[in-house]
Amino acid sequence: MSIATQETTGLPTSEPNTHPYSHELAWPEGLEPWKVVDDGSQGDPYEHYTWMHRNAPVVRAWTPTNDVWFLAAYDDVKMAFRKPKIFSSEVVKPVPMTFLTLIDDPEHNRFRQVIAKAFTPKALQAFAQRIEENAEMLLDRMIAAGGGEVVEDFAIPLSMTTISALLDVPAEDHEKMKFWSDETFSYFGRLARNAPGTGTDEQSAHDFWAYLKERLEVLYAEGSESMGGHIARMWKDEGILSEQEAKELCSFVFIAGHDTTTILLANAFRMASEHPELLGRIHDNEEDAERFVEELARYRGTVQRASRITTEEVTVSGVTLPKGAVVRLLNAAANRDPQKFEDPDTFDIDRKTDGHFGFGAGVHSCVGAPLARMETVASTLQLARKVASVTLDTDRPIEYVRGNNLTNSGPEKLYVRLEARRG
Amino acid sequence: MSVITIDVIDREGSRHEVPWEQDQVLMEALRDNDLPVLASCGGSASCATCHVFLPEDVYPTLPERSEDEIELVEEAPGFRPTQSRLSCQVHYADRFDGMTVTLAPEED
Numbered sequence: 059m060s061i062a063t064q065e066t067t068g069l070p071t072s073e074p075n076t077h078p079y080s081h082e083l084a085w086p087e088g089l090e091p092w093k094v095v096d097d098g099s100q101g102d103p104y105e106h107y108t109w110m111h112r113n114a115p116v117v118r119a120w121t122p123t124n125d126v127w128f129l130a131a132y133d134d135v136k137m138a139f140r141k142p143k144i145f146s147s148e149v150v151k152p153v154p155m156t157f158l159t160l161i162d163d164p165e166h167n168r169f170r171q172v173i174a175k176a177f178t179p180k181a182l183q184a185f186a187q188r189i190e191e192n193a194e195m196l197l198d199r200m201i202a203a204g205g206g207e208v209v210e211d212f213a214i215p216l217s218m219t220t221i222s223a224l225l226d227v228p229a230e231d232h233e234k235m236k237f238w239s240d241e242t243f244s245y246f247g248r249l250a251r252n253a254p255g256t257g258t259d260e261q262s263a264h265d266f267w268a269y270l271k272e273r274l275e276v277l278y279a280e281g282s283e284s285m286g287g288h289i290a291r292m293w294k295d296e297g298i299l300s301e302q303e304a305k306e307l308c309s310f311v312f313i314a315g316h317d318t319t320t321i322l323l324a325n326a327f328r329m330a331s332e333h334p335e336l337l338g339r340i341h342d343n344e345e346d347a348e349r350f351v352e353e354l355a356r357y358r359g360t361v362q363r364a365s366r367i368t369t370e371e372v373t374v375s376g377v378t379l380p381k382g383a384v385v386r387l388l389n390a391a392a393n394r395d396p397q398k399f400e401d402p403d404t405f406d407i408d409r410k411t412d413g414h415f416g417f418g419a420g421v422h423s424c425v426g427a428p429l430a431r432m433e434t435v436a437s438t439l440q441l442a443r444k445v446a447s448v449t450l451d452t453d454r455p456i457e458y459v460r461g462n463n464l465t466n467s468g469p470e471k472l473y474v475r476l477e478a479r480r481g
Numbered sequence: 482m483s484v485i486t487i488d489v490i491d492r493e494g495s496r497h498e499v500p501w502e503q504d505q506v507l508m509e510a511l512r513d514n515d516l517p518v519l520a521s522c523g524g525s526a527s528c529a530t531c532h533v534f535l536p537e538d539v540y541p542t543l544p545e546r547s548e549d550e551i552e553l554v555e556e557a558p559g560f561r562p563t564q565s566r567l568s569c570q571v572h573y574a575d576r577f578d579g580m581t582v583t584l585a586p587e588e589d
Contacts (some may be wrong), residue, residue, distance in 0.1 A: 180513045321526050420527045420528045
């Protein structure tokens, strides 16, 4: 591995015979050294991943408090996902909030049991029609306007309406819910990953939880059959959840349920624009929508990384990580590993996508994956049925998420022109 | 579509008659009939939360386990070398009609 020889950046030099820091590596011209907190150079991180696969499958990044180890190779990420006792999710102790991504078994299992049932493909069938109708209505509106901004006009309203219906938490005020949700996610990122935070995130999170507690009380009184009602009963009748756990779990489902899907939906439009032939193909063969979405999750999945901490010394790609190492599994990089996927940077809906990590893997696999798939397939089908072409608006380039959660990447603004299908 | 019925013993020792449809893997039949099978990874053989014990006379008649399954199931709580399978990897067969499946214990 080559060590950069450029002038010092004010960052420390690695000790002799230790793994070099990211800022010491010879990143090519135009590619900023990989950082823990994105400074704007990692909005679309795939060039970084390609370089990591060729040069540095294990990247150590310096921060003032601790080193952070990034794993890019498919086999390393796979191993780590499958060994939750060595790669623990409890990166902050005591666990600061009831977010499933921060908790190991057996507690993780207990919380997951509460919500998992609502996300099985069978349970989600009850929502299929509503999702299709909403997708159609939102797309019709965009087509009538000749296009628009996909995230605001389509992805947020669809994903937020869906997860709100599932939880039975009203989403009449999308803006307020989005604000609370983003802020709570930032608070989580600050606690879990030393993200910078917003200054108001903690207060907003508490406001959100207070709102959700009130809502859970109502759902309990009504005997609601929704997931929110179920969570409320687990709290009030069964004593399986405390009040704090109930409202935090509710917020976790809400945040995880819309933010990630929002970006995936936006990326579906993006890939339709980059591969104009696919809309016609899916129009003629609707079952190909599922292939499209699976490859989308591999090629431009939303969640880029998962946080872990090692409970013992462990070797990855020949590099020994100490016990207590703070690790990020770059699942989105693993999805582009040429050792696993041939020609990985080509979007090819005919490829075999088995084993991709678009929704993670192992015990912490995305519990909402069946819902995300359902929403994205429904949206892709609507696009294929109604739209002849999606064109990116060249005057208004993609703006990428530069969120405080340090997890998700993808479009925050995606301006498109839509041409309606005729006949 | 064919449907068979299997006998499932849950972690409390209670018995349940469970219909198993031809297009389901065993995990789906269990989960969709409200047995407490978490199946966290969704059936990709990357966790062991759908671990079950099959009858000792049925076990050797199944197709061999993949490397991925072997690694996970051998480390799963309560592993039994002649009975343990991940139910997401067990496909339907008419001959399983009447078989008894036991849910393996969860982590302590």
